Amino acid sequence: MNNKITIKNGDRIDFKNNVDFCVGTGRMGLALQKEYQEQLAFVQKYIGFKHIRGHGLFTDDMAIYHQYKDEEGNVYDEYNYTYLDMVMDSYIEKGLRPFLELGFMPKKMASGDQTIFYWKGNVTPPSEYSRWNKMVQNLLRHLIERYGADDVVTWPIEVWNEPNLPGFWKGADMEEYFKLFKETFYAIKEVNPAFRVGGPAICGVDDERWMQCFMEFIDRENIPLDFVTRHHYTTDNPEFIGHYGYPALRDGDAEFAVLEKSREIIDSFPKYKGLEMHITEFNTSYIGNAPVHDTNQNAAFVARLLSRMGEVNESYSYWTFGDIFEEGGVPFTPFHGGFGMVADGIIPKPTFWTFKFFKDLKDAQDCGGECVYKDHNGVIVRTEKGYRGILWNDNRVRTNEEMNFEIELPSNAGEYFLCRELVDEEVCNPLKIWHDMGEPSSLSASQKEILRAGAYPLVSSDTVKASDTIRLSFKLKEHAVLKFELVERSLKSDRGYDYNRVMQY
Amino acid sequence: MNNKITIKNGDRIDFKNNVDFCVGTGRMGLALQKEYQEQLAFVQKYIGFKHIRGHGLFTDDMAIYHQYKDEEGNVYDEYNYTYLDMVMDSYIEKGLRPFLELGFMPKKMASGDQTIFYWKGNVTPPSEYSRWNKMVQNLLRHLIERYGADDVVTWPIEVWNEPNLPGFWKGADMEEYFKLFKETFYAIKEVNPAFRVGGPAICGVDDERWMQCFMEFIDRENIPLDFVTRHHYTTDNPEFIGHYGYPALRDGDAEFAVLEKSREIIDSFPKYKGLEMHITEFNTSYIGNAPVHDTNQNAAFVARLLSRMGEVNESYSYWTFGDIFEEGGVPFTPFHGGFGMVADGIIPKPTFWTFKFFKDLKDAQDCGGECVYKDHNGVIVRTEKGYRGILWNDNRVRTNEEMNFEIELPSNAGEYFLCRELVDEEVCNPLKIWHDMGEPSSLSASQKEILRAGAYPLVSSDTVKASDTIRLSFKLKEHAVLKFELVERSLKSDRGYDYNRVMQY
Amino acid sequence: MNNKITIKNGDRIDFKNNVDFCVGTGRMGLALQKEYQEQLAFVQKYIGFKHIRGHGLFTDDMAIYHQYKDEEGNVYDEYNYTYLDMVMDSYIEKGLRPFLELGFMPKKMASGDQTIFYWKGNVTPPSEYSRWNKMVQNLLRHLIERYGADDVVTWPIEVWNEPNLPGFWKGADMEEYFKLFKETFYAIKEVNPAFRVGGPAICGVDDERWMQCFMEFIDRENIPLDFVTRHHYTTDNPEFIGHYGYPALRDGDAEFAVLEKSREIIDSFPKYKGLEMHITEFNTSYIGNAPVHDTNQNAAFVARLLSRMGEVNESYSYWTFGDIFEEGGVPFTPFHGGFGMVADGIIPKPTFWTFKFFKDLKDAQDCGGECVYKDHNGVIVRTEKGYRGILWNDNRVRTNEEMNFEIELPSNAGEYFLCRELVDEEVCNPLKIWHDMGEPSSLSASQKEILRAGAYPLVSSDTVKASDTIRLSFKLKEHAVLKFELVERSLKSDRGYDYNRVMQY
């Protein structure tokens, strides 16, 4: 397949790129783990997200909420921030701030026994809303005391997770969620009105009705909502076999209709028109054992998503940064189809590089670079001294077709340094290496080394001569993602140095 | 060009591989530097040499030798080991031991003013041999006190460097060198007879005569010599332009005649027949500003050398591990043709990987692996569970020809994990990237990152089915070096995991 | 109080010092945590234990044991070593090997619902012993595959924990325990007869009867038992108030009778006379919220224990190395009376130094040093070049009395370097600093720094002149522990250096 791209002087395309705003994580309690922290440090070193969002802030392994009785049987609340401090300190020392998701219910405060996940998050409403409100307020006041109000009020707050699913919120009881939302919203604002609070954090099940009703409720109650949140997954229901699930990818572009519909609903309320919408979770599959997550296909598919997610959303948070994650239990193998960009053993998966490349593009945009091209298979940004672009060849079903790109870019006459970073099934595919190894469940140190060595992009370069146009051509194998960079260059050979002689060209 | 290799059961080839015995270094005083230490740490992490050898132990920047006078004008010796301790500690904490080269002459002890190099090593004989002997003995006693005799006596000792060159030893005065040798030899043995002492450390100028005379002297004096040392470089004299020198590569195989001649001379003395010969320096070019050192061509050329250096030599020490080196002054650019395997900024050059690959082969041999093939373009070792091999396509002058390898190996029926690590001009060529950048003399942090990212082998894998034979085929571009590994593998897929389904094959 | 110690030439005292053989830990699953690993790294850097023992190997957070059914309803076992590998790798990279305690029961394998601790370890017998045996064997085979049989068979194995308590083993059912022991013993030996297996891991409740019956059972069944294990705590039952427990210290020396009794019972069986007895847990209090653990008093009390624990025991494992520990829930404050030698935030408690000092003594013994003195308040070892000793002033109830030591040691004439490391309530007392701070539950970074700065021994020195005797005198405040070291020294002043002039003495 051929792809001809011709850019003209003055071309400029809207491309909202908020790739580094937020990333998802396994439940908060897992942040105490060493491997989790090492994976996160790796992600922050290369990409540097601003926020991190996950479940389980109030789940019992964080040990925040306690009760005790005096001799007369009066019940008192007690809070324990020992683990909370460890987690928050670890985020902040990595340049991260939480996107606080308030949930789930501490057992002692819960009105029922229903739980979700291997780690048993209680998903029932509070038995007493006053205790819930106090717990939330006390937590925020503690954070403010520890980290300062100026910082803490910039941490967005979302009320609960996916209440439209009966698994996540008992009975998917909409009225009860609205109550929770309102109570929590005003409890937070009482601590400090500068906090920004949003919801309803719904996923794509009955979501249109939920969004409509939520906004009607907000409007009716005249709540000064700060932002709306929802999730976005783009696969069919998986077929489950043994420990794994196999879902089919949907048409990523077509799926955007769902987001546009949410946008439309919000905008239909005059008071809330244009209100920020944050996608607080997205990925291809919504299960943590879908092997597709580990593939180059996923990397290419996500590239397309990242090129478009900013169109109607303020931000979009990939679910999740790493593979320390226990919703479905502890994985049996390192390549088990976890959500993470990084596999256990600090092995970056192909999708990691998609994020890294879009972050590089954002860096260029932040330095004044302007997008000159954005289409189904690529985005290109003009920089001060050249161009930076990402190209990909994504397919939902394997076709074995390569894609050729012929690109013309307006330029100054001169020479350019062309640097390519390529991720494809041949040069950056740790999953294949692991398979060829025999799919070992326990990796030896040397196996980890090989897997890591095979998990980095292939970097190569050329010198490109330009008159008033630069002509580039690239051939991308199926599921490849390529980042290229052009930088004006003038050869400044040291006295006596002759590269062509060195190389015997 | 095609290369058909057929191995049969029972094939076994002598292959003495002592790749990690010793490596060269810039003068000892440079070991105080941070960049030097970081390059060395990198080399040790991947390769792990046992010994390190360089010049300048007694040169004044090490500040070891001092004199002072009392009021009557009597002159006393004084020794300062502040820097020596720092250097030795740094080696030992990296698992290294020095191959001690005794030289050059402290200014205060020298009989003349002649110096060599930018850093002005004095190359004249001692004004008083008794002071020289005392200095050597005191140094060894200090080392023994600090590191223990058991350890220190295993550090080989070489007397001076290249006395056959008038630049390195005033007048290339053979008789004076023999005197120095004998004095030093017995001074050392007096400290501890277990020390192993060798010479004459000559390079390839008038070397046949020197070797003959040296051995005659040793024989005549009946010195219980522990080993012989010499150097080995394999290029013509360079043409110098500006800061650089351009030498032509000689025929690596033909050059072995020189070493065989030395061997022959030694063996012609019955008392010394079979005495160890250590090549205490080798490389392609003998100048530290020959851009060929930075090329993939060098990597492939050195691969051939490494496959044969053990034939007549006990060990062979590549000159040098890193590019912190000042013989010709401070380099103007990071890719200045330094001797190092690693460029400044911890950027491994292609030749680094040649050493890494031969070290991997040695590890296999140390675990019982036996060489089954060794020829002009490859070495293969049978391991417990498969094979490990290195192939290369080296040319002295660019031909642009690829080389095809068709390999048949006897095997158990079953499946094998085939892992390839490829270094060639396309996938692992930091020099080209640097050139395409415009040959910057000062690298920014991001330029260093790109160069490093482009300086690692391409790792890829396959599953290979075998009956009683494994058939492999490889295509190597010119100047490529490839390491491959075959490991028996049995696929142990976790319950429900189906790789072909994941990949949609 | 005065303490006069006079050593004569030739004095020699038996002092079995196995302080570094083993240390206790919170449940295995906590080893995944970052803070746990950092505390352990700290402990290993200073002390370097050989083994580590804790509960919870088979508890569900380690996720080792699973079951699944096929369509006909047949139940299959499945094992997951993802977390096990992480934990074992982390130990081994720190030079540690586990002292394996087999327990508790995976929920899916349990015969009942009874659990212990905040983290709900199931303490009921297996529903099918065959599955238990298979699980144990599979685990050992996995460890052998990963770490090599030579290494793994040296890891001691203990069957269950404190079965004499109904909280730890349902009904404290002795017969059931003996069954478990025998089944497990032979299952292990089937994997590799070189494994060493012991029990009954009892604590001090009804322990005499248990030990007697256990040995009778072993004798009767003719089991080739490898060693006996038991625990040792030395406080009365605590009074509980709020989150804390306040126990009174018992007479440490008197408490040894309990151990001697166990010894006696073992030795009364001719086949097992002299069999190793390992104290697989000891401490002052047996609860993890006894503030006494954080005090200098604890450090002095433990010093006395360490001087005597080797008398009848092969080893003795302090419970525990660090404060990441959740048996009673997550602690509310950093100084909550946890068992650990190290408080959260890597703050060493006084008791940490007691262990460090005894390890220093052991180092001296391992280098040929011989004990010349051991009594209620001190141990002294003669080294090659002097002496190394520990003195302490321990009281069960505060008396505010200092203790004076007057010590005479035989010596060579000359000068000695006397180096003191002092831990007492004034110079090394982080608990007091924390109290004076206001007992903060959340420590800021600067508070942690101050606490750490106040948690190290005070180091000071003197020059001591000796004829044929060295005379030392020390004054120890209550609850102080002092390490001193004497090293023969000859002043080698550099030319022109005059210390007395420098100091204006």
Add this chain to the structure above:
Amino acid sequence: MNNKITIKNGDRIDFKNNVDFCVGTGRMGLALQKEYQEQLAFVQKYIGFKHIRGHGLFTDDMAIYHQYKDEEGNVYDEYNYTYLDMVMDSYIEKGLRPFLELGFMPKKMASGDQTIFYWKGNVTPPSEYSRWNKMVQNLLRHLIERYGADDVVTWPIEVWNEPNLPGFWKGADMEEYFKLFKETFYAIKEVNPAFRVGGPAICGVDDERWMQCFMEFIDRENIPLDFVTRHHYTTDNPEFIGHYGYPALRDGDAEFAVLEKSREIIDSFPKYKGLEMHITEFNTSYIGNAPVHDTNQNAAFVARLLSRMGEVNESYSYWTFGDIFEEGGVPFTPFHGGFGMVADGIIPKPTFWTFKFFKDLKDAQDCGGECVYKDHNGVIVRTEKGYRGILWNDNRVRTNEEMNFEIELPSNAGEYFLCRELVDEEVCNPLKIWHDMGEPSSLSASQKEILRAGAYPLVSSDTVKASDTIRLSFKLKEHAVLKFELVERSLKSDRGYDYNRVMQY
């Protein structure tokens, strides 16, 4: 001796504390060394200086300036920034910026052969001022290209070092220096007029005349001088014995007259009245082998200096941060009386803590704290929640007198956390430990550990009750420096925690 300090509400004292503005360093080329970088990292971690100033930027070991000739014999300049980049990168990554001292003369550019120091800095004027100017300009342009103009123009520039000494500037030729100054000044401003340039960098020899003449010259030439620089040492000439020099301390307070005189001269020129004066070097002794530098006496003496240096000076740079320094050659022992705050082996000397304490005071001032007391033996700052102060007991000649402090501070009623950090000859005196060891010239790893362990302040605390006054009393041994901190505290004991019960008080 008794010292009664009574502070009243509203007391406020001027105390200009610029302790962290700049610190001195051995010559720039030494910044390539590993030990240097580790000492600097240590200093920056605890203190965090903003600037660093040393000699030797243009000295030949930095290899910046080169010349070559073409075939007609024309001479061209060539610049090499390989080492410069390494040094500057290392500073910037530690949060440091240079205070650039332009000197000494590259050999190739020098008009004569006169050199200074072991490392042979050429101190003669340039043979051609145009080449000097070009070299300076090229260097600044290179720095701007690498680090950005916004940053680089904030690096102060000083022209040469101590031209009033014939050792540092041939003939101490004043007119030649003025020429150099003017040429350089305008060359710099041509690159970027925002650069700030000063001189004359004189020391205390014939300094009054030099300052007067320099200002007259500046005034006459109407040079828009940015600041004045000079040095400040406070000892008599040393007596030299062997490798060491023994100077007597002068009266630190009396010596300020010298600085005031300089101030007066500057202010006498109306155009330059109030111009910044930077003390670009100060210390007690001006030689790098004065053992006094390693003493507690030095720490106390420097405390007094630091309390007053801001009175007439904008900044004052301690000479030097560490002991990697070669002016007089390589030191023979770790405690050789080097200028450094930190001895080789990363052993902080007592004076290091004086700087740390004054930095802590500055932090308090930067957060709004106001000085309430400053006198010969102490400085106290009121903070938001209490007080932070430094006390010292300095004597020029040993008297063995303690000093008692009785302090009254106005306060809120309540309780205070009193934290003490004490540095005195008993508790923080690595020099004494080293002496007691026998003054070893080569430190073993364990000796370094002991020395480090004995080189940190003793930290202790108390709870102080206050009504409207806090009463403190301290006893300082001779040469002690004490930092104390008072922080309002309210005891928040966790439920059930009773410290007095724990401690059995």
